Amino acid sequence: MLWFLLFSITVFIIYYLHFAVAQRAWRQMRGGQSNEIDLHYVRVEDYFGRSFRSKMQDWMELPALESSTANLREIEKGNERLYIAPAAAYPDSVRESGILAIENTFTCGSGCRFQREIYVRDTADIGVNSRLQAIAVDGNLTLRQGVQVVRWVDAKGILDIRDRCRVGARATSATRIVLGLDSRCLSLFAPEIETQGRQEIVSSLPRQRPGSILIPPPENEDGSLAEQEGINLKRLHRMSSDTWIYEGDLEFRQAVQLRANLVVMGKFVCGEASLLEGDVRARLIRVGTGSLCKGNLVAEGELLLARHTTFQGILHSGGAMRLARGVRGFNVSQQVAAFAGERLAVEPNVVVHGKLSSNQFVQAVFGASK
Amino acid sequence: MVLLIIISKLCLYAAILFLALYAIRHYIFAYSRFSLARPRDTMDIVGFVMPRITVLVPMHNEERVAADILQALIACDYEWEKLQIIAINDRSRDRTGAIIDEFADAYPMIQSFHRTEGPGGKPAALLAASEMATGEIVLLFDADYYPGRAMLKMLVAPFADPKVGAVMGRVVPHNVGGSLLAGLLSLERAAGYQDGQQARYNLGLTAQFGGTVGGVRRTALMAVGGWNTDSLTEDTDLTCRLLERGWEVAYVNRAECYEEVPVAWPVRRNQLQRWVIGHNGCLHRYAGRLCRSRLLTRWQKIDAVFMLACYWTAPVLVLGWLASLVLYFAHTPDSWGFVALLMFLGYQLFANQATFVELGVAAMLDGSSRRILLLPLNLLNFFSSTVAICNALWQFYLRRITGDGNQEWRKTGRTRDEADAGQSPFLGGGRGGDR
Numbered sequence: 001m002l003w004f005l006l007f008s009i010t011v012f013i014i015y016y017l018h019f020a021v022a023q024r025a026w027r028q029m030r031g032g033q034s035n036e037i038d039l040h041y042v043r044v045e046d047y048f049g050r051s052f053r054s055k056m057q058d059w060m061e062l063p064a065l066e067s068s069t070a071n072l073r074e075i076e077k078g079n080e081r082l083y084i085a086p087a088a089a090y091p092d093s094v095r096e097s098g099i100l101a102i103e104n105t106f107t108c109g110s111g112c113r114f115q116r117e118i119y120v121r122d123t124a125d126i127g128v129n130s131r132l133q134a135i136a137v138d139g140n141l142t143l144r145q146g147v148q149v150v151r152w153v154d155a156k157g158i159l160d161i162r163d164r165c166r167v168g169a170r171a172t173s174a175t176r177i178v179l180g181l182d183s184r185c186l187s188l189f190a191p192e193i194e195t196q197g198r199q200e201i202v203s204s205l206p207r208q209r210p211g212s213i214l215i216p217p218p219e220n221e222d223g224s225l226a227e228q229e230g231i232n233l234k235r236l237h238r239m240s241s242d243t244w245i246y247e248g249d250l251e252f253r254q255a256v257q258l259r260a261n262l263v264v265m266g267k268f269v270c271g272e273a274s275l276l277e278g279d280v281r282a283r284l285i286r287v288g289t290g291s292l293c294k295g296n297l298v299a300e301g302e303l304l305l306a307r308h309t310t311f312q313g314i315l316h317s318g319g320a321m322r323l324a325r326g327v328r329g330f331n332v333s334q335q336v337a338a339f340a341g342e343r344l345a346v347e348p349n350v351v352v353h354g355k356l357s358s359n360q361f362v363q364a365v366f367g368a369s370k
Numbered sequence: 371m372v373l374l375i376i377i378s379k380l381c382l383y384a385a386i387l388f389l390a391l392y393a394i395r396h397y398i399f400a401y402s403r404f405s406l407a408r409p410r411d412t413m414d415i416v417g418f419v420m421p422r423i424t425v426l427v428p429m430h431n432e433e434r435v436a437a438d439i440l441q442a443l444i445a446c447d448y449e450w451e452k453l454q455i456i457a458i459n460d461r462s463r464d465r466t467g468a469i470i471d472e473f474a475d476a477y478p479m480i481q482s483f484h485r486t487e488g489p490g491g492k493p494a495a496l497l498a499a500s501e502m503a504t505g506e507i508v509l510l511f512d513a514d515y516y517p518g519r520a521m522l523k524m525l526v527a528p529f530a531d532p533k534v535g536a537v538m539g540r541v542v543p544h545n546v547g548g549s550l551l552a553g554l555l556s557l558e559r560a561a562g563y564q565d566g567q568q569a570r571y572n573l574g575l576t577a578q579f580g581g582t583v584g585g586v587r588r589t590a591l592m593a594v595g596g597w598n599t600d601s602l603t604e605d606t607d608l609t610c611r612l613l614e615r616g617w618e619v620a621y622v623n624r625a626e627c628y629e630e631v632p633v634a635w636p637v638r639r640n641q642l643q644r645w646v647i648g649h650n651g652c653l654h655r656y657a658g659r660l661c662r663s664r665l666l667t668r669w670q671k672i673d674a675v676f677m678l679a680c681y682w683t684a685p686v687l688v689l690g691w692l693a694s695l696v697l698y699f700a701h702t703p704d705s706w707g708f709v710a711l712l713m714f715l716g717y718q719l720f721a722n723q724a725t726f727v728e729l730g731v732a733a734m735l736d737g738s739s740r741r742i743l744l745l746p747l748n749l750l751n752f753f754s755s756t757v758a759i760c761n762a763l764w765q766f767y768l769r770r771i772t773g774d775g776n777q778e779w780r781k782t783g784r785t786r787d788e789a790d791a792g793q794s795p796f797l798g799g800g801r802g803g804d805r
Binding site: 019021023024025026028038039040041042043187237238239240241242243261262263278279281295296298314316318335336337339357359 | 413417420516518519520524531532533542550553587589590593615628743744745746
């Protein structure tokens with residue numbers, strides 16, 4: 001009997017606590033309103049640079065500490081210490097722990113360590129193998145070989161990222177970014193992004209070849225689709241007035257002229273000088289040399305653009321992506337973007353007007369592929 | 371007596387099997403959602419996909435909220451030259467029409483569409499207004515929703531993929547403190563979107579278009595026959611037809627939009643009954659067709675059937691309870707282990723679609739540490755939903771048997787205060803939220 005009573009009381013207490021906690025939580029929530037969404041959020045690619053500059057403008061107007069000199073103003077804001085100098089030229093291997101605001105140019109030697117953000121109103125030149133937290137520059141910014149930026153980097157002028165640099169988050173510029181060999185960033189955004197070895201291309205835009213595979217195939221007089229080599233018409237279905245779906249792989253060595261949107265349930269491979277006027281979605285996409293992609297390319301896995309291909313829309317891959325030598329990405333009406341779920345490898349002489357980003361990293365690599 | 375026991379045992383085992391399959395499905399979702407470092411999304415290309423779009427806002431007696439939604443859409447950071455907003459005055463008897471006209475006069479991208487005749491209901495209004503749409507993409511917002519500034523760009527981004535026929539954003543209740551029911555529904559919504567929809571999208575299964583805070587590709591909409599005015603859940607109906615034809619529904623978890631959830635139990639019951647009847651109609655119309663489609667994978671077919679049959683969990687559970695009672699009074703102790711299993715599985719189904727563990731996972735992902743404490747009280751929502759779902763299914767089959775196929779489209783009641791009319795409660799942030 002005693003055990004039964006104890007058991008009953010224990011069960012009752014457990015149940016009571018179960019609901020009492022819930023009831024208490026509800027009493028605290030009652031009458032409140034959800035505050036979870038930032039309704040004013042808009043996606044701005046150079047947000048970090050803008051936000052930091054805005055904060056710095058406010059902070060720089062705060063009164064300086066007594067320890068300040070003519071060449072170095074010190075400002076304290078909470079636990080932060082801000083140093084403002086007209087110009088700065090750090091020698092090699094310096095360590096700096098405060099936030100820096102430089103009114104003119106900023107240079108540092110090799111192997112320096114800056115543990116907090118830096119703001120430069122003119123140009124900046126970061127020495128070899130230095131390590132920064134983040135930097136916003138109103139002029140041009142050069143990151144020399146082996147520089148590591150833990151977070152973001154933003155420049156209003158040209159952002160020159162030399163070989164073997166690492167940027168942990170976004171690299172943005174309002175003018176141009178030059179990405180050196182073996183350098184890695186999570187994402188890059190600028191009106192123009194280029195890799196080393198840029199050469200103006202003698203126009204290699206595709207000429208419409210007489211032997212091109214037409215997708216969808218032209219219609220016969222009776223309304224049926226004409227036979228095309230490499231396409232099993234039984235597997236080709238119309239999804240809508242402008243979109244077709246193909247069950248299986250579509251692999252062509254010759255040029256393809258795609259005249260509608262196409263969903264391929266397998267691989268999509270097209271030959272040299274193809275003209276893709278519509279969007280393509282496939283498990284894997286490989287576009288041949290010198291092709292022109294007017295639409296978007298979306299691959300569940302790998303996506304490869306061969307040499308001298310031009311894209312004018314979005315490239316999106318769930319797997320790795322490779323932009324071979326001479327690839328161009330631009331559109332007169334709006335910026336373009338390439339995103340890879342895994343590594344986005346960019347060979348030399350690639351120019352993209354817009355954005356390159358990856359879940360892993362964007363890396364400038366040697367041009368090995370043909 | 372022996373026959374009754376045998377039937378009861380069969381019912382019990384069938385219920386356990388059915389519910390166990392659902393429980394497994396939702397555990398997979400919860401695990402997948404929790405284990406994936408970065409969910410599948412298109413946030414990296416937001417702002418780079420800017421087709422011409424049409425936003426449809428159907429309104430029936432919405433004078434309290436009409437100005438809010440139109441103001442919010444105008445404030446979005448989408449280029450006005452590429453934006454067409456069609457504000458639909460669907461036979462309103464209040465000032466909705468006048469408010470719409472005021473906006474249409476003031477802003478060139480807003481067009482008013484006054485509907486004075488024809489069948490009632492949202493699908494009929496959408497069907498009529500769609501003829502005016504000129505955008506490549508048609509987005510939809512109910513009048514009581516409040517989109518943020520980046521909403522349109524975020525919803526449009528997935529359409530870079532030619533396979534995407536429709537897109538769905540996430541709805542977040544703003545009136546979580548309005549009543550206990552609203553608080554519980556916020557948990558359920560979080561599980562349905564943050565966990566269920568995102569997991570299904572991650573796994574390449576069948577994310578669902580929800581008819582608001584979402585959009586559809588206009589050519590895809592036309593190809594599958596437009597809006598089905600006979601369906602009480604035109605969104606699920608459209609989802610099924612899109613899937614059958616090989617289209618994909620994308621989900622954008624970051625495209626969050628405030629909605630008003632029911633604060634009163636009768637309103638919730640009506641809403642749920644409409645969903646159940648519409649959903650079940652889709653189950654009958656499309657389950658077979660989806661299973662036969664050559665354009666869906668095996669797992670997509672299975673998930674689609676699970677999605678359409680989700681409301682069957684309630685009557686199956688009730689059946690299992692009844693069978694348990696029979697077996698208890700018939701003194702068949704060999705079945706008690708199964709009864710305990712049924713109790714456990716029933717405990718998983720704490721809401722109409724989300725399992726207990728999903729509610730918890732979603733609350734954790736959202737960082738709503740305080741709201742997670744409400745979980746035990748969700749028992750109330752569970753019992754209420756179970757009754758409402760069983761009742762709705764009973765009505766559905768009764769009408770099929772009697773041949774009375776007409777279902778009336780009943781609008782969900784709003785509770786936003788009249789004093790708030792035209793003055794959004796969202797502007798300037800929330801009031802004493804729970805985070």
